[in-house]
Amino acid sequence: MEVINARSALLSNYEVLSLLRELEADHLASTKTAFRIKKEEEASGTTPLPGGSREPEILDNLRTVEVEAIEYLAADWQPTSKQTAAGVTKLVKALAPYDLTKGEKLQIVNLAPSETVELYVIVEELEDRFGSDQPVEILEKVKESLSAPDTPAANGTSAVTPRYTAAAPVNGTYEEPDNWDEEDEQMWDDTGEGAGVEGELDVDDD
Amino acid sequence: MFVLSILGDTLSVHPRNFGAPPAQALTNQINKKYANRILHNVGMCMCLFDIVSASEGKVRYGDGMLWYKVKFRMVVFRPFTSEVILAKVKSSDESGVRISVGFFDDIHIPTAYLPSPSAFDPNERSHFWYNPADPPDDYDPATTTLSQTDLLDTSKSDRWYIEKNDIVRIRVESDEFYDDEPGPPKGEKAVEGEGKVKRPSYSVVCSMVEPGTGVVDWWSGAGGDEDVEMDDA
Numbered sequence: 001m002e003v004i005n006a007r008s009a010l011l012s013n014y015e016v017l018s019l020l021r022e023l024e025a026d027h028l029a030s031t032k033t034a035f036r037i038k039k040e041e042e043a044s045g046t047t048p049l050p051g052g053s054r055e056p057e058i059l060d061n062l063r064t065v066e067v068e069a070i071e072y073l074a075a076d077w078q079p080t081s082k083q084t085a086a087g088v089t090k091l092v093k094a095l096a097p098y099d100l101t102k103g104e105k106l107q108i109v110n111l112a113p114s115e116t117v118e119l120y121v122i123v124e125e126l127e128d129r130f131g132s133d134q135p136v137e138i139l140e141k142v143k144e145s146l147s148a149p150d151t152p153a154a155n156g157t158s159a160v161t162p163r164y165t166a167a168a169p170v171n172g173t174y175e176e177p178d179n180w181d182e183e184d185e186q187m188w189d190d191t192g193e194g195a196g197v198e199g200e201l202d203v204d205d206d
Numbered sequence: 207m208f209v210l211s212i213l214g215d216t217l218s219v220h221p222r223n224f225g226a227p228p229a230q231a232l233t234n235q236i237n238k239k240y241a242n243r244i245l246h247n248v249g250m251c252m253c254l255f256d257i258v259s260a261s262e263g264k265v266r267y268g269d270g271m272l273w274y275k276v277k278f279r280m281v282v283f284r285p286f287t288s289e290v291i292l293a294k295v296k297s298s299d300e301s302g303v304r305i306s307v308g309f310f311d312d313i314h315i316p317t318a319y320l321p322s323p324s325a326f327d328p329n330e331r332s333h334f335w336y337n338p339a340d341p342p343d344d345y346d347p348a349t350t351t352l353s354q355t356d357l358l359d360t361s362k363s364d365r366w367y368i369e370k371n372d373i374v375r376i377r378v379e380s381d382e383f384y385d386d387e388p389g390p391p392k393g394e395k396a397v398e399g400e401g402k403v404k405r406p407s408y409s410v411v412c413s414m415v416e417p418g419t420g421v422v423d424w425w426s427g428a429g430g431d432e433d434v435e436m437d438d439a
Contacts, residue, residue: 004212004277006248007284011208016252016281023253057223057234062241065252065309072308077373077422078292107290110207111375117425121290121375121418 010102013110014083017073020066027063079112082146091145098134112142207285207307210255211248213278215239218271219263228274232260236278242309244408246383249284250310283310285378285410292422295372298332303368305376305412312406319379319413320368321420325357327365334365335420366424368414373422376412383408 223231240251263272296306305313321335
């Protein structure tokens with residue numbers, strides 16, 4: 001192993017979180033596919049080749065760090081739940097005119113300060129460098145870049161409850177049957193998977 | 207707190223994984239080897255970011271593996287000195303406070319880096335910052351020095367505790383790598399077994415001395431706190 005460049009670029013918390021979420025989604029998708037293939041094989045009666053398990057290798061170390069890091073980065077006391085990719089880009093562009101260092105900009109993005117005290121901690125000698133008006137402007141820009149806490153649907157963290165409460169009064173009752181259908185389908189899938197597991201257990205018993 | 211590190215390595219792909227696209231097989235191999243591990247003087251590896259380049263796979267004499275020379279970018283946890291981070295209090299003892307970011311918890315705040323004046327309350331098992339709402343006339347935080355016993359005599363309402371699971375804003379002061387190479391067991395050690403406390407291979411020292419750092423709730427919204435902050439600044 002060789003280290004070519006230990007610090008080639010800085011990453012914001014939001015970027016890391018989206019990368020980890022992608023990994024998580026990939027992982028879920030691949031385990032689902034593997035499960036389906038297994039089920040199909042069982043249904044068609046073909047026995048898998050000995051030793052040739054098609055299940056994707058589960059990387060325990062990756063899963064651990066993935067789950068723990070997502071938990072930390074998506075915690076409700078982190079600003080990431082209110083951030084969007086577009087919002088972060090906009091904020092970085094808005095911060096460009098100020099004479100902030102790279103590290104300071106990164107921390108403003110990561111911590112999304114809402115009060116001057118927080119900005120004092122992040123930016124060295126805030127008052128000498130920026131006077132008293134610019135910090136307020138910076139805070140204003142940070143605020144603009146965050147989406148309202150009520151609509152974090154883009155991240156899908158707490159989208160379930162608002163969707164029902166918002167959709168029902170506007171669209172009336174017609175919206176609901178659709179949802180029920182979808183849910184029925186999912187339910188049906190679930191029982192299918194459950195049956196698959198049972199079948200497997202039966203085989204073991206025999 | 208995260209950086210991208212460019213690393214190079216020679217990795218093997220087991221014949222079992224020849225069915226998968228090489229990029230996928232290599233990604234798995236890299237994550238298996240590096241994720242959740244600490245690299246000396248680099249930091250704690252999270253996961254692969256992308257593969258920069260890879261050679262043709264080669265079979266060597268002696269095994270059936272395909273060997274690739276790979277250059278790739280890792281997402282690494284390595285907060286830089288003076289960075290401000292949010293984290294959770296994990297535990298406290300006489301020597302200081304231990305902080306966790308979930309996936310990494312060798313973050314310490316020694317007592318010297320706690321807000322001044324502060325003391326450890328053995329009954330509550332946590333440190334507190336003495337910050338009286340209306341201080342006694344002869345008390346000036348800048349000049350008055352209070353002994354530990356004085357501090358433990360103060361009224362509880364003037365103590366701002368740093369409790370377990372509190373969210374704290376802390377500044378990174380330094381970080382240290384410790385190479386724990388296994389060597390030949392020395393005579394005494396071998397007898398004692400695991401008598402010595404194992405040193406973490408990567409640890410971070412943080413502070414919450416400055417105004418604005420410390421428990422997040424201390425600084426949220428309350429105007430009175432900001433006055434204190436302005437005085438100090």
